[in-house]
Amino acid sequence: MPQGGFSAEHGLDATGLRFAIAVARFNAQVTGPLLEGCLGELRARGADEGIDAFEVPGCFELPLTAKVLAESGRYDAVICIGAVIRGDTPHFEYVSSATAAGVQQAALETGVPVIFGVLTTDNEAQALARVGGAAGHKGREAALTAIEIARTIRALRGRTSAGART
Ligand code: INI
Numbered sequence: 001m002p003q004g005g006f007s008a009e010h011g012l013d014a015t016g017l018r019f020a021i022a023v024a025r026f027n028a029q030v031t032g033p034l035l036e037g038c039l040g041e042l043r044a045r046g047a048d049e050g051i052d053a054f055e056v057p058g059c060f061e062l063p064l065t066a067k068v069l070a071e072s073g074r075y076d077a078v079i080c081i082g083a084v085i086r087g088d089t090p091h092f093e094y095v096s097s098a099t100a101a102g103v104q105q106a107a108l109e110t111g112v113p114v115i116f117g118v119l120t121t122d123n124e125a126q127a128l129a130r131v132g133g134a135a136g137h138k139g140r141e142a143a144l145t146a147i148e149i150a151r152t153i154r155a156l157r158g159r160t161s162a163g164a165r166t
Contacts (some may be wrong), residue, residue: 012147015046019146020069024082026058030124031118033131034081034117037139045147059084059118060095063102070112076150077113078106079142086122096120113149117142 021040023035035053042051052075056065059082066078080103084096098117101103107114121127124151 010019012045012144012151014042014143016050017047017147017150018050018074019047019052019077019079019150020066020072020075021053021079021081022056022062022065022069023080024052024056024059024062024118027083027085027124027127028057030083030085030127030131031065031121033083033128034083034119034139034142035130037137038079038143039082039118041140041143042147045143046106047147058082058095059099062118063106066103066114067106067110070106070110070114075112076154077115077146079117079146081139081142083127084118084120085124085127086120087107092120111153113146113153115142115146115149117145155157 019037021038024031039051039053054063054065054069062080062082066080069075069078082099084099086092096118100116103114103116103118116138117138119127119130121130129140
């Protein structure tokens, strides 16, 4: 564990943190379970009152939505949830790379953590394996990442509470 940092081994506590979740409707058979897992993990760790969820058509719409949510000043972290599944056209590459770059850009431009809870897989079976199947649950992982980085950024800024909630 780095000096002065946090360790997830000690348990992540989401009490008092506020989260926005932007979830894509495209491939809803995957993004629905991703969202459920994410919500379940956040609530299990105490964020019950502090979660707002917003639906968007597809992953391509996630970055701007995340940026607007981050700019609102209401959230300690924004979680983007989506699933890009490879088809027979280059569309997959455009959507997945634009989404990844845009999500990162939203975080860097706003200073608010924006989590990439977006699956990019070759087929639906690979995606479903990542929502509670053999390959874990990426929705739960996104929630844990959001809690950890929200706590880290808050500590680095020397804040004791989210400034936007006053
Ligand atoms: N959106 C997704 O979330 N996942 C996909 O796999 C996908 N594919 O493959 O096309 C997808 N396309 C829609 C895109 O995100 C936008 O909603 C659309 O292009 C309108 O901007």
